Amino acid sequence: MNYRHLFHAGNFADVFKHVLLVRLLRALQRKDKGFAYLETHAGPGRYDLYAPQAQKSGEYRDGIARVWDDASGNEGVDDYLTAVRADNPDGKLRYYPGSPRIARHFLRAQDRMYLAELPPEACAELKALFARDKQVHVQCVDGYAALKAWLPPPERRGLVLIDPPYEHPEEWERLRRALIFSVGRWPQGTYAIWYPLKVGTPLARFKSDVIAEDMRNILCAELAVWPRDTPFRLNGCGMLIYNPPWQLDTQLPALLEPLANRLGRGSGGQVHVEWLVPE
Numbered sequence: 001m002n003y004r005h006l007f008h009a010g011n012f013a014d015v016f017k018h019v020l021l022v023r024l025l026r027a028l029q030r031k032d033k034g035f036a037y038l039e040t041h042a043g044p045g046r047y048d049l050y051a052p053q054a055q056k057s058g059e060y061r062d063g064i065a066r067v068w069d070d071a072s073g074n075e076g077v078d079d080y081l082t083a084v085r086a087d088n089p090d091g092k093l094r095y096y097p098g099s100p101r102i103a104r105h106f107l108r109a110q111d112r113m114y115l116a117e118l119p120p121e122a123c124a125e126l127k128a129l130f131a132r133d134k135q136v137h138v139q140c141v142d143g144y145a146a147l148k149a150w151l152p153p154p155e156r157r158g159l160v161l162i163d164p165p166y167e168h169p170e171e172w173e174r175l176r177r178a179l180i181f182s183v184g185r186w187p188q189g190t191y192a193i194w195y196p197l198k199v200g201t202p203l204a205r206f207k208s209d210v211i212a213e214d215m216r217n218i219l220c221a222e223l224a225v226w227p228r229d230t231p232f233r234l235n236g237c238g239m240l241i242y243n244p245p246w247q248l249d250t251q252l253p254a255l256l257e258p259l260a261n262r263l264g265r266g267s268g269g270q271v272h273v274e275w276l277v278p279e
């Protein structure tokens with residue numbers, strides 16, 4: 001297990017994922033009843049973009065650095081940026097909040113957060129970040145095993161984010177099994193699974209395997225920043241959303257297209273939203 005998200009923190013994929021995450025959390029806030037936010041691959045929670053790893057890859061420069069000063073009035077992007085700015089109170093971009101930190105920004109007093117992160121070093125950082133926070137529960141365990149213990153959460157409403165590193169080809173099969181298990185255990189939950197758009201990945205097979213299961217109401221949103229057939233690089237990414245909030249499908253183009261314009265490279269970014277399985 002060598003994956004270190006610090007190399008990738010704040011890249012275009014993080015921006016896409018976290019803008020969507022905020023939109024999903026906002027939808028849960030529409031009701032007063034508390035919700036649970038559960039995350040299987042939480043990471044350390046916050047990243048110092050001045051660290052040598054982030055500086056070496058420079059990925060954030062084509063991600064958050066292109067969006068940081070956005071003044072276009074895109075409500076969803078503004079909402080996300082409030083969480084990023086909260087970690088950079090002096091107005092200079094230095095710290096990039098990971099998904100747990102962003103989610104925490106949108107938790108109300110009645111909501112809870114359950115996080116899993118396996119590598120001990122990253123998990124220790126995550127625990128330290130939320131050490132005195134009674135609304136946050138951190139476990140240094142395998143995220144897929146955590147799902148078995150967590151679901152259904154006591155709140156009975158909420159969101160599960162699954163954001164694995166995709167270091168091993170079997171990740172796709174683990175994901176498929178995790179989704180089937182989780183939906184079986186807690187069909188009312190919303191599930192968001194991040195995935196890479198990269199030549200040579202079994203994404204098409206994964207999607208057709210999911211379609212073949214007895215599940216409905218699955219939306220996919222994708223952002224490509226490079227042409228999809230460019231070899232050897234991350235060309236874009238997507239989010240598979242089971243039980244998306246009402247009307248998300250029609251709202252996503254307006255949310256994501258301005259982002260694609262900012263984040264696209266070469267001939268520009270492209271957004272694609274499709275129902276993998278309709279309601």
Ligand SMILES: C[S@@+](CC[C@H](N)C(=O)[O-])C[C@H]1O[C@@H](n2cnc3c(N)ncnc32)[C@H](O)[C@@H]1O
Pocket residue numbers: 001003005014017040041042043044045097098099100116117118119122141142143144163164165
């Ligand atoms: C893509 S990063 C997560 C980034 C985070 N979700 C965010 O958006 O800020 C994936 C994380 O999963 C962790 N990880 C790898 N295998 C894991 C496993 N089996 N269970 C839980 N975490 C794991 C890695 O250490 C890494 O921090």
